[in-house]
Amino acid sequence: MNRRNWLAQVPALAAATATAARAQKDAAKITIRSMEVFKIHVNARGDWLFVRLSTNEGLTGIGEASHGTAFGNETGNDTITQKYLVQFIEVLKGRSIFDVEWLRSAVAPQTATGGISAACALSALEQCMWDLIGQALNVPVYELFGGALRTSIRNYANINRSTDPRTPAGFAAMAQRAVDAGFDAVKLAPWDDMPKDMSDSAQVEAVTQLGIERANAVRAVLGPNRDLLLDAHSKFDLERGLKLIDRVEHLKLFWLEEVTPVPGLPAIHKAKKMPMAGGEVIYGARGFYPYINAGSVDITMPDVKYCGGMLELKKVGSLADAAGLLVSPHGPASPLGNVAAAHICATMPNFLILEFSYGEVPWRAEVLDPPENVVKGHIQLSAKPGLGVKLNEKTLARYKA
Numbered sequence: 001m002n003r004r005n006w007l008a009q010v011p012a013l014a015a016a017t018a019t020a021a022r023a024q025k026d027a028a029k030i031t032i033r034s035m036e037v038f039k040i041h042v043n044a045r046g047d048w049l050f051v052r053l054s055t056n057e058g059l060t061g062i063g064e065a066s067h068g069t070a071f072g073n074e075t076g077n078d079t080i081t082q083k084y085l086v087q088f089i090e091v092l093k094g095r096s097i098f099d100v101e102w103l104r105s106a107v108a109p110q111t112a113t114g115g116i117s118a119a120c121a122l123s124a125l126e127q128c129m130w131d132l133i134g135q136a137l138n139v140p141v142y143e144l145f146g147g148a149l150r151t152s153i154r155n156y157a158n159i160n161r162s163t164d165p166r167t168p169a170g171f172a173a174m175a176q177r178a179v180d181a182g183f184d185a186v187k188l189a190p191w192d193d194m195p196k197d198m199s200d201s202a203q204v205e206a207v208t209q210l211g212i213e214r215a216n217a218v219r220a221v222l223g224p225n226r227d228l229l230l231d232a233h234s235k236f237d238l239e240r241g242l243k244l245i246d247r248v249e250h251l252k253l254f255w256l257e258e259v260t261p262v263p264g265l266p267a268i269h270k271a272k273k274m275p276m277a278g279g280e281v282i283y284g285a286r287g288f289y290p291y292i293n294a295g296s297v298d299i300t301m302p303d304v305k306y307c308g309g310m311l312e313l314k315k316v317g318s319l320a321d322a323a324g325l326l327v328s329p330h331g332p333a334s335p336l337g338n339v340a341a342a343h344i345c346a347t348m349p350n351f352l353i354l355e356f357s358y359g360e361v362p363w364r365a366e367v368l369d370p371p372e373n374v375v376k377g378h379i380q381l382s383a384k385p386g387l388g389v390k391l392n393e394k395t396l397a398r399y400k401a
């Protein structure tokens with residue numbers, strides 16, 4: 001371009017710069033106005049709870065708050081999470097869409113005592129805010145977190161919430177469905193029927209052995225070249241947990257997750273014969289710091305809903321990276337939580353794999369508009385502004401809880 005041509009461009013460039021500056025200034029004036037909550041029925045293990053925030057400028061942002069009180073084997077009940085949502089939106093009304101750290105501080109007393117229900121409520125609102133910020137600035141959310149190292153995010157199929165009957169053959173059949181759908185990594189929690197009272201050794205042994213047979217059946221479906229992940233859901237005491245490691249060594253696991261309650265994990269990790277993963281219910285980078293320092297795991301599993309949101313997920317990932325650990329976000333919930341987590345996974349240098357709750361309902365993908373886009377077990381992030389998806393109101397109405 002010669003000087004004359006370049007000069008001819010100057011007014012257009014100046015106009016574009018002015019427009020961008022005006023847009024930024026306007027974005028700073030966008031404030032939160034109201035909240036809608038949508039609950040849809042999934043199955044006996046829990047519902048999906050969605051939040052949508054509206055602003056003074058007519059933008060809407062979405063987030064997921066599911067499974068606040070539906071942890072482990074408990075049946076879902078999102079009532080407490082909904083109470084926190086109602087409390088928190090009163091705090092947030094009138095604030096800028098950029099006030100993410102402010103919101104986290106403002107509700108700190110509740111998140112300190114409210115467990116994962118309070119965390120889910122905060123996180124859902126926080127996801128909405130990032131969706132709004134991205135739309136206001138016309139960029140996908142991953143651009144706000146350092147830019148994408150990848151936009152195709154590898155997932156493993158968690159078949160634990162969908163398998164019925166829970167026989168070795170039942171798990172094998174669901175694993176086969178996941179493989180047929182394109183997943184090359186499958187997780188199950190094969191010891192969920194372990195009794196809380198472990199005084200009956202014969203019963204404990206029978207459940208332990210049945211779990212190993214379930215895992216054997218899934219490994220047979222996967223063959224040697226796909227990945228098998230086992231979650232023990234903290235069902236073992238330290239002594240039995242150490243023995244379990246030897247008993248599953250032949251399965252060549254991608255990882256073994258949460259064998260014992262947290263205090264026992266460093267000893268389990270030290271004795272390991274396979275990678276160890278965990279940390280799904282821990283809140284905040286501050287919560288992860290002692291867990292990582294104690295040498296509990298190789299792979300940290302912050303959940304975007306339980307850890308405090310997308311920014312906190314990024315912080316936990318950085319903390320893990322500093323300790324030389326990998327990150328595999330937990331999140332066996334809806335496509336919306338997965339998209340929120342995937343935007344952060346896109347930006348993390350130490351990202352390993354993301355959780356995908358496979359086979360719960362045939363209409364899973366239709367919760368979002370456009371529908372959830374998974375190719376060969378990889379979530380595909382779009383370049384659209386914000387999270388890049390909206391809630392599909394027809395699906396929400398049809399399956400309203």
Ligand SMILES: [Mg+2]
Nearest residue numbers: 231257258280
């Ligand atoms: Mg788990």
